Amino acid sequence: MTRVLVVEDEPALRQALAINLRARRYEVPVAATGAEALTAAAQAPPDVVVLDLGLPDMDGTEVIRGLRGWTQAPIIVLSARSGQSDKVDALDAGADDYVTKPFGMDELLARLRAALRRATPDEATPLVETAHFTIDLAAKLAKTTNGPVRLTPTEWHLLEVMIRDEGKLVPQRRLLQEVWGPTYETETNYLRVYMASLRRKLEADPAHPLHLITEPGMGYRFDRHGPDGEPRTGG
Amino acid sequence: MTRVLVVEDEPALRQALAINLRARRYEVPVAATGAEALTAAAQAPPDVVVLDLGLPDMDGTEVIRGLRGWTQAPIIVLSARSGQSDKVDALDAGADDYVTKPFGMDELLARLRAALRRATPDEATPLVETAHFTIDLAAKLAKTTNGPVRLTPTEWHLLEVMIRDEGKLVPQRRLLQEVWGPTYETETNYLRVYMASLRRKLEADPAHPLHLITEPGMGYRFDRHGPDGEPRTGG
DNA sequence: CCTGGCCGTTAAGGACGCGTCAAGATTGGG
DNA sequence: CCCAATCTTGACGCGTCCTTAACGGCCAGG
Numbered sequence: 001m002t003r004v005l006v007v008e009d010e011p012a013l014r015q016a017l018a019i020n021l022r023a024r025r026y027e028v029p030v031a032a033t034g035a036e037a038l039t040a041a042a043q044a045p046p047d048v049v050v051l052d053l054g055l056p057d058m059d060g061t062e063v064i065r066g067l068r069g070w071t072q073a074p075i076i077v078l079s080a081r082s083g084q085s086d087k088v089d090a091l092d093a094g095a096d097d098y099v100t101k102p103f104g105m106d107e108l109l110a111r112l113r114a115a116l117r118r119a120t121p122d123e124a125t126p127l128v129e130t131a132h133f134t135i136d137l138a139a140k141l142a143k144t145t146n147g148p149v150r151l152t153p154t155e156w157h158l159l160e161v162m163i164r165d166e167g168k169l170v171p172q173r174r175l176l177q178e179v180w181g182p183t184y185e186t187e188t189n190y191l192r193v194y195m196a197s198l199r200r201k202l203e204a205d206p207a208h209p210l211h212l213i214t215e216p217g218m219g220y221r222f223d224r225h226g227p228d229g230e231p232r233t234g235g
Numbered sequence: 236m237t238r239v240l241v242v243e244d245e246p247a248l249r250q251a252l253a254i255n256l257r258a259r260r261y262e263v264p265v266a267a268t269g270a271e272a273l274t275a276a277a278q279a280p281p282d283v284v285v286l287d288l289g290l291p292d293m294d295g296t297e298v299i300r301g302l303r304g305w306t307q308a309p310i311i312v313l314s315a316r317s318g319q320s321d322k323v324d325a326l327d328a329g330a331d332d333y334v335t336k337p338f339g340m341d342e343l344l345a346r347l348r349a350a351l352r353r354a355t356p357d358e359a360t361p362l363v364e365t366a367h368f369t370i371d372l373a374a375k376l377a378k379t380t381n382g383p384v385r386l387t388p389t390e391w392h393l394l395e396v397m398i399r400d401e402g403k404l405v406p407q408r409r410l411l412q413e414v415w416g417p418t419y420e421t422e423t424n425y426l427r428v429y430m431a432s433l434r435r436k437l438e439a440d441p442a443h444p445l446h447l448i449t450e451p452g453m454g455y456r457f458d459r460h461g462p463d464g465e466p467r468t469g470g
Numbered sequence: 471c472c473t474g475g476c477c478g479t480t481a482a483g484g485a486c487g488c489g490t491c492a493a494g495a496t497t498g499g500g
Numbered sequence: 501c502c503c504a505a506t507c508t509t510g511a512c513g514c515g516t517c518c519t520t521a522a523c524g525g526c527c528a529g530g
Binding site: 074084085087088091092095096097098104106107109110111113114118125138139140141148150152153156 | 319320322323326327330331332333339341342344345346348349353402403404450451452453456462
Binding site for chain 1: 516517518519520521527
């Protein structure tokens, strides 16, 4: 969950911020002074900080610098002072945004979303893992236990369509339509050739695939976990 | 030089912005309408955009979306409207900051510095080291085991886009859009020429690159560690 | 035991993309 | 005005990928 540290000395506003943010599913630690803020941030590093400049114990820019010393989390400053020099000082000290009181909650939330959007572009690229190989569709990376493997554009495309409907049967017609276009609906030859190629590159034993499964007469299926028991050898 | 695109229909303010920014050593193309803005941005991709929402020809959020389709450059919105919904709409459309007119030039410059500070990759990527060369994007320094190397502005830009998504495949289209602008989407010639130049300057064996990898038909990839095994010397 | 359909495998040919080089155009500075 | 550096543009050889065809194995039904 995204953690938003709220630093505000006035109890009413602190409460209002915390309630509104928690309603949006943020985790919201709060602090009433600069010292508390630095302690709280050290204890549980926030993803973004909402900071009132008018704290009782220390100057706001000092708090900013104290945070900037070790974290790059965006800092959104709240302040009753609308003078230009105040804004310039805070922004140049390392703040990312400056909102003058009184402000609307909707605006603050929008600015918070904008700050978070910038700060967290890369976190999780969806990974597809099986016992023998790993696929990262976004990065276009594939590797088996034997090392990295190179796939061609068509192989990626085919694999992507199958993984999108992971576990489910994908009819031949749909695979052909999505990868080669609507005029190739009947060219099941392509499927056999490219499925063989994928299995040769990804499966431990291409002749007995565990994850790229043929459903005779219907289509193919991607199975992340493989068959429940051992592969049938004799019946 | 840092390029700031100013989009403002009122001539007096447009001039004032341009003069002030140029005095700070920014390169400042200007546009008076939304259409002009998109054209100018396509011609010379800006590092940051200052955008007036009240343009005569098209809605401000449309301009934002038009830019966001292909560039991640920060967008600072200027507007005479102080309503919350206007701010929320602009910010959620992809703007990075929202300044209400009238505003002070010092404040705008500070917000511009804050936006550029975030966008400049010195926070996330101080140093990129491989077995044969080292890249410092912030300091614009490159050196190989044979000594320092001089890269041209275009080479730096291309390298920067690849390093920002280190390890991941970067599609040709995105490289072309971010470095040359959206009108060059299909000029894959440029990629070949400049990738060759980078490899000639950085790779130990430009004919067999270990870090600037081609993914045929898809794009390129920057790989800090290189392939798993040692390069074959006999083949 | 025979037969036909579906699937897996392999290889050859051609289309296309990529790396490379070099010359013209453009820009900035002296 | 000239010079140097950079960017743009075009041409050519080569390698990769896609397409296509042929062949053999497996299984169901007669």
